[in-house]
Amino acid sequence: MADSPDYTPPKVWTWVKPNGGTFASVNRPIAGPTHEKPLPVGRHPLQLYSLGTPNGVKVTILLEELLALGHAGAEYDAWLIDIGKGDQFGSGFVQINPNSKIPALLDRSTPKPIRVFESGSILLYLAEKFGAFLPQDLTARTETLSWLFWQMGSAPFLGGGFGHFYAYAPTKIEYAIDRYAMEVKRQLDVLDRRLSECAYLAGDEYTIADMAVFPWYGGLAKGWSYGAGEFLSVQDYHHVQRWADMLLARPAVQRGRRVNSNRGDPSEQVRERHDASDFDAVMAQKAPGK
Numbered sequence: 569m570a571d572s573p574d575y576t577p578p579k580v581w582t583w584v585k586p587n588g589g590t591f592a593s594v595n596r597p598i599a600g601p602t603h604e605k606p607l608p609v610g611r612h613p614l615q616l617y618s619l620g621t622p623n624g625v626k627v628t629i630l631l632e633e634l635l636a637l638g639h640a641g642a643e644y645d646a647w648l649i650d651i652g653k654g655d656q657f658g659s660g661f662v663q664i665n666p667n668s669k670i671p672a673l674l675d676r677s678t679p680k681p682i683r684v685f686e687s688g689s690i691l692l693y694l695a696e697k698f699g700a701f702l703p704q705d706l707t708a709r710t711e712t713l714s715w716l717f718w719q720m721g722s723a724p725f726l727g728g729g730f731g732h733f734y735a736y737a738p739t740k741i742e743y744a745i746d747r748y749a750m751e752v753k754r755q756l757d758v759l760d761r762r763l764s765e766c767a768y769l770a771g772d773e774y775t776i777a778d779m780a781v782f783p784w785y786g787g788l789a790k791g792w793s794y795g796a797g798e799f800l801s802v803q804d805y806h807h808v809q810r811w812a813d814m815l816l817a818r819p820a821v822q823r824g825r826r827v828n829s830n831r832g833d834p835s836e837q838v839r840e841r842h843d844a845s846d847f848d849a850v851m852a853q854k855a856p857g858k
């Protein structure tokens with residue numbers, strides 16, 4: 569791979585494998601499955617194929633919140649898709665998400681199972697299916713969807729831009745890190761100003777917009793993402809901090825963050841979730857003397 573200062577792009581780009589950096593082994597310029605692999609199916613109506621990344625956690629937070637509200641129909645099986653090992657390119661997964669990215673959902677409660685991909689689309693689908701966390705009032709509903717779509721449009725600059733060049737790229741490129749640090753700080757300021765006006769992003773009500781934004785920007789504010797808390801002075805975004813603490817205190821958010829997690833403290837990881845007791849099973853392993 570050429571060093572960036574001396575790099576002149578060729579007339580036609582060709583795929584040179586590997587190009588270095590984290591995820592280089594799974595990245596490729598073509599879509600479609602790489603291997604035959606049917607997906608497992610559990611007993612619940614909702615089958616979630618995901619991983620405990622910010623995009624995955626959005627959905628497990630919503631499912632746990634729905635269950636906490638008493639929506640028994642939101643019971644789900646959560647299967648771990650290991651994107652580092654290329655599970656997203658298995659034939660069964662690609663049938664559910666042709667874009668080969670987690671999360672993907674299959675709703676088997678309908679006469680013909682419905683597939684849903686793109687985390688924002690999954691949040692909207694579930695919120696509408698259960699009539700929860702999406703206000704009915706047109707102004708509040710529209711504000712919710714505006715922040716939901718804001719997240720979907722903004723986070724690639726945080727993850728694919730800042731996170732990639734700050735933490736994962738094989739070389740530190742000042743231009744790229746500067747460009748994306750500037751944008752991410754601007755985004756944090758957008759959130760901070762909004763959250764200085766109201767408790768939640770859409771107003772007084774906790775909605776799917778908060779659930780979408782929290783794993784990305786709440787995580788960044790709490791210093792979980794890319795080891796970049798100090799670099800981005802995240803403690804200065806006081807309203808984002810207040811909001812992130814409020815969400816973190818919710819038991820459903822705490823549970824949602826643990827589902828399909830394969831990183832960090834093993835006793836916090838609920839790699840697959842098929843029943844509420846799966847949380848207790850992991851906690852039991854953590855009990856003193858065990």
Ligand SMILES: N[C@@H](CCC(=O)N[C@@H](CS)C(=O)NCC(=O)O)C(=O)O
Binds near residue numbers: 670685
């Ligand atoms: N816009 C998509 C993005 C999903 C996404 O980027 N997922 C990542 C993990 S957070 C993934 O599956 N990456 C695997 C790959 O790129 O091969 C969504 O919100 O659902």
